[in-house]
Amino acid sequence: MAQRSGPDYRHKLTLRDVSEASGVSEMTVSRVLRNSGDVSEKTRAKVLEVARTLGYVPNKIAGALASNRVNLVGVIIPSLSNMVFPEVLMGISRVLDETPLQPVVGVTGYEPEKEEQVIFEMLSWRPSGLIVAGLEHTDAAKAMMRNAGVPIVEIMDVDGEPVDACVGISHERAGRETAREILARGYRKIGFLGTKMPLDHRARKRFEGFSSVLKDEGLSIVAEEYYSGGSALAKGREMTQAILAKAPDLDFLYFSNDMIGAGGLLYCLEIGIDVPGQLGLAGFNGVDLIDGLPRRLATLDSCRAEIGARAAELIAAAETTPKDASPQRIEISPIFAPGDTVRPK
Amino acid sequence: MAQRSGPDYRHKLTLRDVSEASGVSEMTVSRVLRNSGDVSEKTRAKVLEVARTLGYVPNKIAGALASNRVNLVGVIIPSLSNMVFPEVLMGISRVLDETPLQPVVGVTGYEPEKEEQVIFEMLSWRPSGLIVAGLEHTDAAKAMMRNAGVPIVEIMDVDGEPVDACVGISHERAGRETAREILARGYRKIGFLGTKMPLDHRARKRFEGFSSVLKDEGLSIVAEEYYSGGSALAKGREMTQAILAKAPDLDFLYFSNDMIGAGGLLYCLEIGIDVPGQLGLAGFNGVDLIDGLPRRLATLDSCRAEIGARAAELIAAAETTPKDASPQRIEISPIFAPGDTVRPK
């Protein structure tokens, strides 16, 4: 079999190799490869040609150490199995793609100790900034971030004290707003369905906001149902069946996310419940799956991609600007989308 | 407000700072921090104590340069918006979590040039290995990978020539197997619904395998429908409506993924089509959403998490073992899951 000729990357080539092969100093080669400083067109062309034929791949590790510039942004999220976080990543990527910065992802599994560890690992790469989901962290993690000397953006949530900047929605308010919309539409016997996750602070805050509005009206949640693991759609079905068995006179189900809400919706329609007349439904997140359901599920958008993008912009801006800007606190305020699963007001 | 006392990370601390503060040489501090070599328990305790109080965070950039060990694994995937790829990442993370290796993700948007660029960027970090989705790459990308001097694992697909190792399923075979199952169940007028993506080689291979079996039986695909962007569930609905309008006598719809299949299923049930009697449906991927649908959609599992895990194992193994092992070619063979949307044989 004929061996295609081409660059040979096998020997770990260094700048020195390119320098020798082109008869130009290492420094000039470095300048060409970074498009920095003035280099004559002739030299530049020669160097590029030699680098390409040799198959030279610069060593960013060495470059980063020498220049003290790493151009990495640490992104720390609790999970990848929940589509919400990949969507945040997309927002981040979209913005960072226009810059020299590159995201590096760490996953915590919703565990504070694991998060602390991931933050430590990230910081040991000396990144240009950190984007971390949530406002709740161990004291050690907060201390590390506070003293990291790089911009830290906590995302998804604004209910609390950020270490530095934050971008997100208020989940407390999201819960309250949903409750108000539901009550305004005349529903009174309300059930709640959520995840069995004490460390999902955002879900908890929505629940608290939601409950507090009910309480103000002299109401309370009539029944609850929780799940963990498995297909959220299937769990939504099962939980809906279970909660309606326990409390058949419910007139509303508030789901802590759209996927279980979708499962609940499919179940209700199948067994012939009149949605939204007899039973209203609402979820949370605003996932695009909703568009394909038999009815549009009522929901509140969690603005994932936008949050990711705004956070990335803050980090990118800190790279360019003198770092005297005061920490930002950006709250995005989504509005309730009633869809077809709540009665009109 | 009282300032909580604690480690001060502000001044970029170095080994030297820890060394001076503990009265131990930099070398010994380094040994303690890496658990390498023999250090007396007394010294070790003192160093750890000092490092912690100071809030020292080691600089991995410098460590990597000096030791020539980076412990990063580049993972290159086409997209994050398709849940398939985050699931691959989960399989990879699960395995790498047990090792010192850490995944770094790059996204190509299904563009070969972007992929080439991402591969170059990844290699410039001198990673311990690369996991790349697919077997199709530009010549330059293949050359870089061939000469990278680290293990390269191409994943998701085994229909072609890998640069080094590969782990995946045969999409050609997946298409053929699905076609055989469909024909064996008596369906004959078959429509195909897919994505408008010439660069999704795996979808193309499934289509080709599928078509070839039909052809062997003197049949062919009666109607086709394609989409791009938007909510896959909603697109599945729309396309199903459209294809049935064009070809009302179809008795089977083969969807190139489960999400559009699910949309199609919901649509068919809503308008009262007898599934699977009058019309059979099948998708591809085996997503867990299927469990929550009114009927279980027939599908073929693409084994995403397992593929990720196996690929990560190959990289991890290459780290420990002398690198003489011949390149592996691991084919996973999923079996057709008929669910409830095809007739019994």
Next chain:
DNA sequence: GTGAAAGCGCTAACAC
């Protein structure tokens, strides 16, 4: 068990 010296492959800073 501990330390001293010599780099890893680049780039900042300055000289020419």
Next chain:
DNA sequence: GTGTTAGCGCTTTCAC
């Protein structure tokens, strides 16, 4: 426009 020098913060190697 180009070259020289001196590190970046660690780890390797070898001496003690």
